[in-house]
Amino acid sequence: MKGQVIVENLKKIYLSKQRTGLFQSRTTEVEALKGVSLEIKAGEIFGLLGPNGAGKTTLIKCLTTLLLPTSGAAWINGYKLTEEDNAIRASVGCMLMGERGLYWKLTGRENLDFFGALYHLPAGERRRRSSEIIQRLHLEEIADRAVESYSSGQKMKLAFAKALINDAPILILDEPTNTLDVPSARELREIVQTLNQEGKTIIYTTHIMLEAEILCERVAIIDRGEVIAQGAVVDLKQSLGREKVIRLEGVISESALRAVEQLPGINRAALAMLNGHNQLTVVTAEESNLLPRLIETLTQHQALLQRITPEEVTLEDVFIAHTGRTLADNTSLQ
Amino acid sequence: MREFVYHPPTFRQKLDAALAETRLRLINISRYPGQLVMEIIIPLVFASMPMLLGRATAGADAAANFEANTGTTNYVAYMLIGANIFTIVTSAFWHVAYWLRFEQETGTLESIYLTPTSSVTLLSGVALHSAIRGVGSALIAYFIGCLIYRVNPLQGDVLIALLFILVGLIPLYSLTLLFGAVVLKVKESNALINLMQWVVSFLMGIFFPIAILPKVVQLIALAFPPTWMINGVRSALLGVGFFFGEWYLDLAVLWTFLLITPYVGMWVFRRVENNLRRNEGMGQF
The missing domain is CATH 3.30.70.260 (ACT domain)
Structure with missing residues (x-):
């Protein structure tokens, strides 16, 4: 089966300013992605794993059109990156930046309605979708309160709800269980599994290997901008022989x-x-x-x-076997 | 696997998205009612200062002296118009440029760039919100000011005055796009807007006719659409004289700005936007 997301030799180089004094800085080139290639099949939960600073978020930002790749190509839902960006945006539901992507002075419901309008949903459908998602994520009690009054976990849940508003066939979730307590994280993982069973393709980035083992059928392990291992979770573990x-x-x-x-x-x-x-x-x-x-x-x-x-053997061991480092090590590229 | 086919948005859907952006801003500001009151008070205070200074320095001859230089004895309405058009102009700069910076800092800018709504549509929504707030508070402040200083607010040709405001809004917001592009590029808004609003107030002649400026400065001022806006409104209401003698000729100049500046503004904004996407991204602040 042809992949629903195909990434071919994607590279991203950007300029970063390093402060060298009060009014002085030096510009350096950062190679955040060094030729990443992936193929994600329709209907699977695909894990993007790696330590902080490995390049996961840069890859996600490229795939969601927030960043332009320096070279390489990608197709999402059959739409070519950089050529059909609006079609890509419409076909993907994203949870990036967690609670920072929300309007805190608005209520949860107002946030969902606003983002629904930006995905060009008619008003009636926005109301229906918002209520459905609020119910599904058990947000009824807080949906009409200003987001600023939410706890961190509730904000994360609303950010997740926002990713569902356009009912896209692909969901991209960047560290969605960050700041969630254990029961909430478990509940969110269960919802992710249900959404997958309903037919959604899910790209799930995390630095928690256990989470990836629970959820993902296949994973790609990214380190220092490169895919160092890719395949079914079982195969990767067995690859340690x-x-x-x-x-x-x-x-x-x-x-x-x-x-x-x-x-x-x-x-x-x-x-x-x-x-x-x-x-x-x-x-x-x-x-x-x-x-x-x-x-x-x-x-x-x-x-x-x-x-x-x-x-x-765990996925963490696979990472150690390939890099000689644990996931706790920060491999920030800068 | 479900089939997904993308349909580009219709005009109605784009309008709906722009109005959602406007609604969002209005809901947001409705949660700060004190700020709305301040937006009405500030132009009144702003206009009162030169008026009171004029009375203090010229005494009983204030109106006659003022007429000799401007063509009207009604210096109260002259100042009120100046301060209130300035409010419209300065809120346009604040609302667009500060909007970009604020959303960049809070993280919502990336959130809205993840959606298929184009930046033109989003900016139209922001501009509409700003125009409603700016024009709304300017009109209220103008009427309250006229009431306080006992002058007739509806003298002259009110419809032509409104026409100058409405036609001038589009080139004004196109200019704010250029300014917004600079804010995105240099990642700073407050200092830039503060500086800009004083340059703008000087060039558009909020308290004086630009005819008293040196020739070179006058030429620069005339290349700036708000100068035509403010003079059009004053000429229509107070008869101070249109730049080209007739209202429709001055309005034609504003129309020319209206036809050119949106394309220039969008072109520059998109270039900066792509430049940022090529580099560190819209959300980096």
Whole structure:
């Protein structure tokens, strides 16, 4: 089946000013996308994963016509990017910038009505769609209150509602569960799944790999402006082959990490902070033989281990296997 | 997979989107009623200052001295017209340029650029809102001012005066587009608008006839549509004299501005818009 979204070798270079003094700045070129190619099939939930600053939002902004790509091509719903931009905008529902994309002095319902008019919906249909979405997202109680009085989570929900107003076949959701509490995030994911079952193609960007594993059939992992892995979630995990993942939690120093990296049998190792302590993720091909040597090396480097867990391979491990870094590392391009 | 076929918007749909933009702005300002009251008071205070200064310096001869230089003894209406047309002009600059900057900062500019409504349609809606507010508060302030200073607000040819205001609005908003493009480019509005409004007030002669300006400055002032607007209204109501002698000749000049400036304004605005999309994007501030 031909993709509903096709991206071919998309590059984006922009100029960025770096302040060097009070009235001085230096202009530098930033290569935010380095030839990204993707194909997203109709009716799938496709995850765009990567750490902050990886280029996910730049890609989304290019696909939603907010930014002009420097080179490459893309087709959304069969419409060519840069040539049929209005058709692309009409065929996509977007949730970008979260709560910042709303008018805070207006009520939730007034916001939905306004954006409905900008998608050229007739007044009657706008009212019907707004009420339907408000009901679906359980926003009835707050719909007629000014957005400025909403909590952060309620604003995010309304931003999500705004993405649904034009009933587009493609939904692009950029980190939609940011600032949501756990039950609200779960509820939103369930709605995303339902919308997908109703036939919508969904592009879902997140830096939370677990979320992508729950929702997405296929994903592309982006890092430093490049797609470093792409495919079905199951295939990506299996691509690590017979590799095993061991997670060690406790107080683990950078020098301990470097010592572990030198051990034979270690394919990759990455250190991250988790709930106030360190988590060392080790990708290896020989879990059973390695463990005693691993513990010995760490204790020699004053590590205090609290928990050791051999685990199933996750998408985060796929990311570590490709980059040698965890998602917590900021890979901002600037 | 559902089929999606894009149909370009009809004129009715574009109008509906522009009116939604106007409605949004009006709802927004309705939540700040104090500001609406201030928009009526400010031109009254603004006109009162030169009037009172004139009375203080010229005393009983104020009207006669004023007539010698302007062609009318009614310096009260002259100042009120000047201050109120200035209100229309300055609110046009504030509403368009500050709108762009404000939406850029709050994040809603990207939100509306995600929709298939063109920037021309959006700006038409913003301009309509601004015109309703600007003209509305100017008319109310003019009538209140005339009541306070006991002058007849409906002397002269009121319809011709209104015609000059209405025809002048389109070139005025086209100019604000050029200005909006500058604001988008330099990412600053307040200082620019503040500077601009004083230059504009000087060039259009809000408290004096431009004939007293040096020749070169007069030529620059005449290249500016609000100068024709303000003189047209004063000539129609107070008989101070049209630039070309007849009202329809002056109006023809405003029509010429009306036919040219929207294209220039849109062309420049679109170039800046594309330039931003090629680079860091509309939302970057």
